[in-house]
Amino acid sequence: MKLFVIGKPIKHSLSPLIHNCWIKKYNIDVKYEKKEIDLLHLEKIISEIRHEKIKGINVTLPYKKIITRFIDEMSQTAKDSEAVNTVFFKENKIYGDNTDGKGFIESIEKEMKFDFEKKKIFIIGAGGAAYGILSQLNKKKVGPVFVANRTKEKLNNLVNHFKSKKSDIFQSNWSALKPPDDTDIIINTTSFGMKKGELIEINYKGLTNSTIFADIIYKPKETEFLKFARLQGFKTINGLDMLIRQAAISFNLWFGISLTEQDIKNAKDICDKAC
Numbered sequence: 656m657k658l659f660v661i662g663k664p665i666k667h668s669l670s671p672l673i674h675n676c677w678i679k680k681y682n683i684d685v686k687y688e689k690k691e692i693d694l695l696h697l698e699k700i701i702s703e704i705r706h707e708k709i710k711g712i713n714v715t716l717p718y719k720k721i722i723t724r725f726i727d728e729m730s731q732t733a734k735d736s737e738a739v740n741t742v743f744f745k746e747n748k749i750y751g752d753n754t755d756g757k758g759f760i761e762s763i764e765k766e767m768k769f770d771f772e773k774k775k776i777f778i779i780g781a782g783g784a785a786y787g788i789l790s791q792l793n794k795k796k797v798g799p800v801f802v803a804n805r806t807k808e809k810l811n812n813l814v815n816h817f818k819s820k821k822s823d824i825f826q827s828n829w830s831a832l833k834p835p836d837d838t839d840i841i842i843n844t845t846s847f848g849m850k851k852g853e854l855i856e857i858n859y860k861g862l863t864n865s866t867i868f869a870d871i872i873y874k875p876k877e878t879e880f881l882k883f884a885r886l887q888g889f890k891t892i893n894g895l896d897m898l899i900r901q902a903a904i905s906f907n908l909w910f911g912i913s914l915t916e917q918d919i920k921n922a923k924d925i926c927d928k929a930c
């Protein structure tokens with residue numbers, strides 16, 4: 656049997672490295688591969704899962720949203736995030752879940768020893784990743800959340816989407832990019848920072864040294880956003896741990912195996928070498 660990560664482009668995906676490391680350790684008779692596919696072929700791959708020719712898939716850009724139309728049953732998280740990154744077949748149904756947000760939360764809790772309850776949060780971006788993270792933050796009884804985004808309309812949509820579940824979510828000004836005083840964590844959910852010289856300039860006034868700067872980008876290992884924050888004395892974390900932990904949650908959905916912290920570390924070491 657095979658598992659795939661599908662997307663376009665997919666060349667640089669680290670998912671096969673991560674999953675095959677665990678598949679080998681747990682001696683499972685499957686192979687995880689990457690597959691670049693066109694939009695037209697989404698339906699076909701879902702049909703292959705339904706006919707149990709494929710065990711399941713991870714879905715990455717640009718198909719996380721559009722794949723939802725082929726899913727029979729979505730988890731609450733997938734519904735809240737309006738996106739699916741993990742697909743599997745169970746009890747005659749195609750299931751879709753989204754492990755991105757959970758992976759992010761676990762990464763910050765475990766790696767930074769951070770408790771989200773009542774914390775003040777500043778999010779940059781209003782794309783798919785922001786939806787995934789916000790859907791999980793909602794479960795953590797966090798304090799006020801402020802969101803800034805370049806395109807005002809997307810920001811409006813995101814804040815309206817979450818407002819009914821969380822009344823203290825607010826829009827923040829993109830041009831000022833100033834987190835409120837004593838913000839506990841600042842999260843970059845945009846793709847801005849992947850290319851050299853791309854810097855998100857934050858106004859650091861009013862922040863304390865305990866503020867965490869988190870980036871979901873893992874390549875480069877340190878974005879300009881994280882580098883500047885580190886040089887100012889703030890704590891920082893990139894997106895590699897999140898990537899591995901979202902993969903671990905998918906692995907559990909397919910195989911029912913709860914991976915250990917050592918498994919997480921082993922996968923991280925492999926990715927670190929490959930990056």
Ligand code: ATR
Pocket residue numbers: 716779780781782783784804805806809844845846847
């Ligand atoms: P998704 O598929 O996850 O929605 P996306 O459309 O690429 O991904 O957007 C992800 C986020 O990155 C968005 O918040 C986007 O801002 P806009 O809503 O203004 O498009 C942000 N983003 C991407 N490139 C950016 C850039 N050069 N400057 C600022 N924000 C950027």
